[in-house]
Every structure is written in C-alpha cells, then in structure tokens.
Amino acid sequence: MTETVVPTPQTAPASSQMRDIWRQFRSHRGAMLGLAIFVTILVVVWLGPLVWNTAPTFVDMRSRNQGPSLAHPLGTDQLGRDMLARLMAGGKVSIAVGLTAMGLSILLGTLIGVSAGFFRRLDGVLMRLTDLFLALPLLPLLLVMVMLFREPLSQRFGPETGIFILIVIAIGVTSWMQTARIVRGEVLALKEREFVLAARSIGTSPAKMILRHILPNVLSPIMVSATLGIAAAIITESALSFLGLGFPPDFPTWGRLLYDAVDQIQLFPMRVVMPGIAISLTVLSVNYIGDGLRDALDPRIRGR
Amino acid sequence: MKLKTILLGAGATLALAPAALAERGADGHVNVIYSQAPSIMNPYLSSGTKDIEAASLVIEPLIRYDETGAMLPWLVEEVPTLENGGVSEDLMTITYKIKPGLKWSDGTDFTAEDVAFTAEYCMHPEGGCAQLAKFEGVSSVEAVDPLTVKITFSEPKPFPYGPFSGGQGPVIQKAQFAECLGARAPECTDANFMPVGTGPFKVDEFRPNDVISLSANPEYRDPAKPAFATMTFKGGGDAAAAARSVLETGEFDYAWNTQLAPEVLAEMLKGGKGQLVNAFGTLVERIEINMTDPSPSLPEGERSTAAHPHPILSDIRVRQALSMAIDRQLLSDVGYGEAGRPTCNLVPAPEMYASTDNTGCLTWDMEGAKALLEEAGWTDTDGDGIRDKDGMKLSLLYQTSTNAVRQDFQAIIKQWWTELGVETELKNVDGSVFFGGDPGSPDTFQKFYADVEMYANNFDGTDPESYLAMYTCDKAPKPETQWQGENINRFCDPEYDALIAELGKTGELEQRGEIAKRLNDMLTKDSMVIIPLVDRGRLSAHSNTLGGVVLNTWDSELWNAADWYRIK
C-alpha cells in the first residue's frame, strides 16, 4: 500500500519540507484569498485603532443613532459611541478569544480523542469523562467557575488578563467533547488499516506512530472542528458577558454588538449586519486557510 | 407628546363604552401575552408578578386598588374605616362585610369561612407562604357569620389593610384547599393550577411556564361580564417579541411590560395595529451607596461590614458630587422615554407620601460637583485625570444586574463621573445571582462587594411603612445573618430608627404622610446614601380593537379584565 506517509529523506533539511508545504499552500487560490482577508482583518483590528483613535467607550449623547458620516464612518450607536471604533475594539477581543479558545478546545479534544482511540486501556475512562462533560449543564458550570476562579485569577494576572484567561478556559473546557469523539472514531478505524499494522510490525514506537501516521490522517475533521469552533467561541463569549462572566459591560465584542443591536434591527439594520459580517468573514477566511493547509500538509496531494 | 394624545384617545373611547348592550361572552376570544410565563396560579406559593397577575383573573381579594391608588370595595360592601366603624377605635380589629350572593365558579356560596381559611392557609408555619408579610401582626381571623369576617391584631395596627387586599391577597376556596395546608401545599397540583375563584374567568387548562386557557366564569356576579367567552394567556419570549405581536403582527391583544428603547417602540407603533399605555407607580431606579469598605484586601467577614467605614464614600460631599454630576432627565429619556421621569425621591407616590420640595438633584451641575470634590480635598495632583487624596485614587466599582437599559445607564454615568475625575470600573452580574442572596456568592446585591450599585425597587400597595423601615440600623446585611437584610447601604442613623418607630404608632393618615416624607428626605437629599435616578412607569401595549383597558400599577394589571371588550 502506498498510503504510508512518505518518509522525509534524511539528507533534506526540515526547511525544505516547510517550503514544499508553503508552495502547495500558495497554489491553493481559496487559501490565499482567505489568508489575505484574514490578515486584512487582523491589521484593521490591531493597527486600525492607531489611525482611528476615537475611544470605543466614549459616550456622546448629542450624536446618538447617527448614520455614516465623516466624523463617524460607520455611524454611532444608541449612546453616540463610534461604531467603527467599537467594531475594531470588539474584533480584537473576539478574534483573540475565538482563536485561543478554539486552540485549547482542539488541543484537548485531539489529545483525549487520540489517547482514547489508540490506547484501548484509556478508552473506557476517557470516553466516560467525555460523557460526563457532555452531560453537565453549561450555565451552572460557568457560574461556578466564575465564582471560584474570578477573584484569584484577576489578583494573579490583573483584571483584564485574568478575565481573558477565565473566558478562554471556560469556553475551551466546555467545548472539546465533540472533537474528542470524532477523533477517537477516526483513530479506531485508522488503527486497523494496513499501513498502521505494517508500521507496528516493524516496531515503530507509539509516539512516532501517532505523530507520523495517525495525526496527519485525522487532520481534516480536526480542521472542520476548528473552523466551526471559532464561530462558536465568538458567540459563546457574548453569552458569557451576559452572565456577568465576561469583560466589563462597556467593553465591546462582536458577539455583544450583534446581540445588543437585534432589537433595533428594523431601525438600524446596519448595526446588526456589520458585526455579523465581521464574524462570518473571519470564519470563512479561517475555513479556506484550513482547506489550503490540509491540502498542503497532505503528502498524497503535495507530491502531485 | 404623541403617546399622550394616544392615551387621551384611549380614555375617550373608554367613556363611550357601550355598557348596557353587553352580554357575557359576546365578544369571543382574547389573546394576552406576558414575556415571562406564569408557573403557578397561587400567589401564596409564588410572589412573582407574572403569577400574581395571571391568578388575578381567577381569584380576587376583598379590596382592590384602583388606578389612582384608592381602595375599592371588591368582594365587600364597603372599605372598613375608623369613621364607619369597620376599624375599632383601639386599632386592634377590622371587620369586613361580604357582598351577599357571591358564588364560586363551581356554583357554591362564597362565605366568611373561605376568608378565614385563606388566612389559616397562609399563616401555617410549614407552608412557606410567599405573602406571609401581609399577615404580620394578625392574631386571628374569624368568621363571625357567613357574611362577616373579623381580623384581630396582636397590637394596634395603624394600617390594617394588609391581608386580603390587592393582587397579593386573593381569597381561595376552603373546599378546594382544605387538604393542602402546610407541608401538603405542593401536593395539590390541581388546586394550584386551576383554583376555583370568584373572578371573571376560570382556568380550563394550565400548562406551567407556557400557556393558560381560560373561559368566562358562568357564576360571575355581573351577568353581562366578561365580554370575552375565552382567553389565551401565553407566556415566554422577551419584551420585544411581545410588543411586536401586539403592535406589528396583531396576533395578540394585550402585552404586559413592553419596556423597550423609545425609538424601537416608535418604529413598532408604525405597524398601526395597537397602542401603548403607561402609568406610574412607586418603582424607582436608584444608585445605592455602600457606606462600608468593600475592599478585597480586608479579610472575608469584615468586607462590607460596619467594622470598616467606606474610605471615600463616607464623606457626604463625595456622595453629593456623584449625584450632582448625573443628568437624570437625559437618563430617563434615553432609557425609558415616556415611561420614565427623573426623580430625587425614594417614595415618588402616592401623593400624600411623596416629598414635594426634594427636587434639587434634578438640575445637572457638573461644575458644582467638581467644586464640591475640590472642597472635600480630592484634587488631581498627578495630572492623570483622576482625583486623589492622601495617595488614594478616587476610584469606584459600579455594579448592577444584566439588563440592556442598565448597561446603557452604566456607560453614560461612567462618562459623567470620568469627567468629574472619578475613575469608574463597571461590572454586571446575572440577575438570578445578583438578586439571589446566596451567601456563598460574592456577587449578590446584599453582600455589596462594590462601592455603588444600581437596581430598582418598589413597595406593594400604597403604604410605604415597611419599605422605609428597611433602612434601620439592625437590618444591615452582615455575615452573622447570612448576609440577609434589606438595609443594603448599611445606613445607620438613630434618629431615623426613632422616626420609624413613631410611624409604626401613628394611625392618622396626614401625620403618617408627614413622617414618611421626612424619612424619605433623610435617605435622599439630607444624607445622599441613596441616589434616586428615574421613577419608572409601567408600559404595556394593547391592540386597537381591545377596549376597556385601564393600566393600574397599584394592583394587578389585569384587575379590570371583566370590563374588557372588543371594539367593533
């Protein structure tokens, strides 16, 4: 069978493999477009506030509910706060939370899924743990986490970093289960494939086996989970701030902007549409980057 | 302005109501929506507004309050007073004469026995009755004869109308609830869901937290009422959806508490299907000042207790300045529109209890506030825009429950206070935790681990005695009482306590009014421990074809559902 990952020739330096991956990635049109959009979003969100330095929390009661103008390119909200500044500030938080929380949840999910699927002895325990986490009611769990950890964390890391850590952990710890179940299912099937059996028969160590043969082959469902995970994390973050778990109430995030504006959808549709577009665009671009990355990492395609 | 004309219009159609032509059930079906769904039809087991108002369609009290707050004899001949001899000279008893010929919806007679039983039901030591406070000081309720009931108090009661008045005090049927006393109360699901009553409607089907189907009570005392044969009482969703279903799609006839941003409501009114009604009661949105130190550096058990006075807010000049920097008119307009008005009073109504000369806070005086802080020694010595004194920054933590309007208020007030040179950190807490009173949680409003906090409160009925009595020294929440207590600010003034005791002994209404006004002023303009912001009215919506709606904040909103009719 040729399904085995082609071993990297000993002579070639690691950087040439990276170059191969990059070359393959570049040839993927969707991925390049996705990357361009994602970088643009990052630049606007991180560097934009340096150019457009209106404070996102500045209340100006004389210019409430205004449409786009020179002073406010995207208009103002019900308290006269500048929407452009709010979208940029919100994006910073939402993207940071979305990416880190997704990263944590994918990491946990993959780790638990692979361990459960590969090592039969761990399967029972880890999967019952997954069942437990799936069954726990989310809201009380989050409330308990805030009650126990908010003060220690904000004393240790300062209020903003403390809350950021709390939110990322809260989302990560409550969303890894689906990835774990999916990865485990795939690993169970992969384990019995010929190339894995072959690798095992020549005495490959479990660690090497997982890294070389198992992980590359479960990459695509992980990528899908990751893309969906970002969207879910951004929305969950806004739900958390309503419980008083998240950032202070005047701190904008995309999910929160969206939620706050839903009541005014008929009057000021732009106010709902803008954060909606921002979230969708981010998720779409990450999705295409993921597509390209998976293709680039797949030796079967890269070779051709 | 526009809303006012609509309200006047509604009043005019009411005056023209065709009373004589009506016939019970002639107008078919009516749909009512509450954004919170009723869980039970027994106000003695739940004091949630949704439950009390749903139950008020079916079971009724002896006395109701009308839309002006005046008492109306409902199931009795007249309101007992000292003058007509219904209240004894020593203020120890009150005697009600029941209207003859009243029948329960199952056809049996309504008697004084039922009234006496209701008292027994609520006062049962194991029942956990939600309206027990209404029966405070009652030593016995006895049926003198089938139409006379006499309530005896253990000490003179200047305001004896607590039991059996308003939506919180309906009479339940003895025959139905006889087996449901005390610990057995929850076993009577059928009785709790479908109480037999004297009101205009009876329950056909009760789906808890979802929907109630009702039909006209065949035994209702006025043979021409109610005009509607059936009613659907739907619950759930949110205020916006409820308002939309009345104002825009016309699916429902009446929506409760449609409190939304004024511009959103204006847009919905363009749908042309319905109109808004509003009325003011005693609900006041306020900022409460913590008189004790909530600093996390203090050991647990001493935080926010009388052991440590607040390092910043103990100075009345700081409290005064915080209040002066707030433009209440603007807050009211932005948050509540026609359903709000700025106030400096804790007791904004009824008229005889409301302080009239307490209007100083209505003028927004940022410069005055700044001067006051300078005078108090708070100056910005390091030029970072935040005032400081003796090395301490003027920095406050401002918390409230999660609610769109409250978060807007927080943002605006933070802006003003920042301009004043006060650093403000905002925090919001989920309502079920904030108002929950769990002694283990640091985020409850009683524990008050913050410098200032904002919420709204009001009192039942028209008498503010127990409301004002919340601010006596001994009612401060503290660790020894599991943080239970109503004196949220930990305000303590012996003079105030003495005045409360005097109010408890005064029966003469005019004098009671005077004392209440002085108490109100002591808490607000004299000491500034409470900073009232907005007097919040009730805003509900009804369709253009629903007539007879009179919004009442002193009793259940559905108090006169018997008079509702279809405008054809």
Next chain:
Amino acid sequence: MLTYTIRRLLIAIPTLLFISLIIFLLLDLAPGDPMAQMPLTVPPEVRQRMREALGLGEPIHMRYLLWLKQFFVIEPLNILDQMLGTDMAGDAQRVISWQTRSPVADIIAQRIPQTLWVVGLAYVLGVAIALPIGILSAYRQYSWFDQLGTFVSMVGFSVPTFFTGVVLIILFAVNLNWFPSIYDTTHRVTDWDSFVFQIRQMVLPVTVLALYNASQISRFMRASMLDNLRQDYVRTARAKGLRERAVVLTHVLRNSMIPVVTVIALGVPTIFGGAIITEQVFKVNGLGQLLITAIQANDIPMVQTLTFIFAVLIVLFNLVADVLYGLLDPRIRYD
C-alpha cells in the same frame, strides 16, 4: 459486539450514578437562589421560610438521596400506575418542581411533543439536507456548487440563531404576514386546516434550526468524503470497472461515515435538550425553554431531572455510535 454492548450497558449504570452526583453537587454549588425571581418586596424572613418549605434546610446528602429515591423508585411506579391503573406509588412524594410545585415528570411529558415536532423535525431535515450537500460538494470540489455550499454553511453557522430567527420573523411574519411569529402550543391537529396551520407555525423555527444543523453536518461530510476520495482504493475500484455511482455512494460514502455518525449521534440527545434560543425566539416553549427558565429560577429538582435524562441519552447514543462504527468498518474491534 453483543458482549461489548452488554458490558457497556452495565458500565453505564455506575457512570450515570456518578454523573448524577456530579450534576447535583454542581447545582448545589452554583450561586443563585430559588427566591431570586421573587420581587424585592418580599422580606428576608419570609424568603427563609419559603426556602425551608422547599426542603432546602435539609443537608445536601439527604436531598441527593431523596432525589435518587424519587427518580428511580417513585417516578417509575407512577408511570406503571398510570399504565396499569394501579396504585403502587400511593401517596409518596414525586420529584416536585420548585417553581410550579407540581411533578416534574408531568411537565416534561407535556413539553416533549412540541420539542419533538420542531427540534426533532429540524434535525431530521438538517441531516437530510446536509448529507447530499456534503457528498456533492466533495465530489465536485471547488465547483460553484461547492463554493456556494461553503459560503452558506459558514455564514449559517457563524450567525447565531437569535439573529436569523428575528430576521425571519421580521420578513415573513411582520412584513409579508405569511407565518405566525408566536407558536401556539395548545393547537391540536384534527383536520386538514389545522394541519396546515401546524405546518405554517412550524416553518420558521424549523428553517432556522435546520439551517444551523445542516451547516455543521455538511462540513464534516464534505471533509470526510474528500479524504476518502483521494485514497487508493477508490482508484482501484474505478480501475476494476465499477460504476462511478457505486464507487462513490457505496465504497467512499461508507468509509466516510465515521465522523459524520459521531456528529449525528452527539446531536440526537440535544434534540431532547431542546433549542434554547430558537424556542425563546418563536415562543415554542419546549424542553429548551423549560430548562433555561428552571436554571434561571434555580429550580434544582427540575434542572437535575432534565439534565439527568439528557445524560442518559448521551451515554446511550454514544454507545449507538460505537456500535455503528463496528458495522461501518468491520475491522474495528472492541473485544
């Protein structure tokens, strides 16, 4: 396989008992109070009396044991009584909701129909749409159909249902007046007209939920199909002269189903959990709304019972998924 299933079912019993204990401890630890929704006009002494009437004065282990007894002994007896017309349960106290003071089981039974109708149907529809879309998208990767599918599903997943629901209500209920904005749970289907009404009131919530479910499942289907289409056995099968249809729909699809089966099996219990936001937006008042109002009111017996039933379904359907793996890929062995 059979011994594996039986062993798993036996293990499920202690697992579920453990889960129920953890849920109980969690709910007890969570801040909040059943009196939180009472108006502030109710004085603290009265609140305390009400708490005691709910049994909150008892120590926690007594309350947990009481719930176990009520849930595992008294409730089943009650169900038997109702079926057989006997009176085995007698006067024993059932699991009582704190909000409504009525048996939790009766309320849950009342809510199941509307949740199954709306959430269940939306799930079935979502799966039915997602599978063909996923297969076709993968088979014609980067075609306009695939690009459109990617766009719609990504937007569908990243825009939350509280937004899509309100948009649909404004468009179709307010402006066009085609569908009602509020679901009538008392409606009974008796004839053609009432059936049409039922369909009309289900259209909007089912659309919102089906879109959301389909977005997610179609992505997994597509990714998994893509993986398998590139495998060598596909080339072998084609070389062998098998018809394209048979190659894709029999061999590739079957091998691609493992992650999809996992996702679908994880989703089935959530039908019972209801769709909290969509139910709120359309006032369907099913199990999702029941759970969220119970959590907000700190109605512990209700939350405990609902989440425990949910846990049972999770354990059950994850077992079903494991058994299906074995059927889809006979090489997978558990014993």
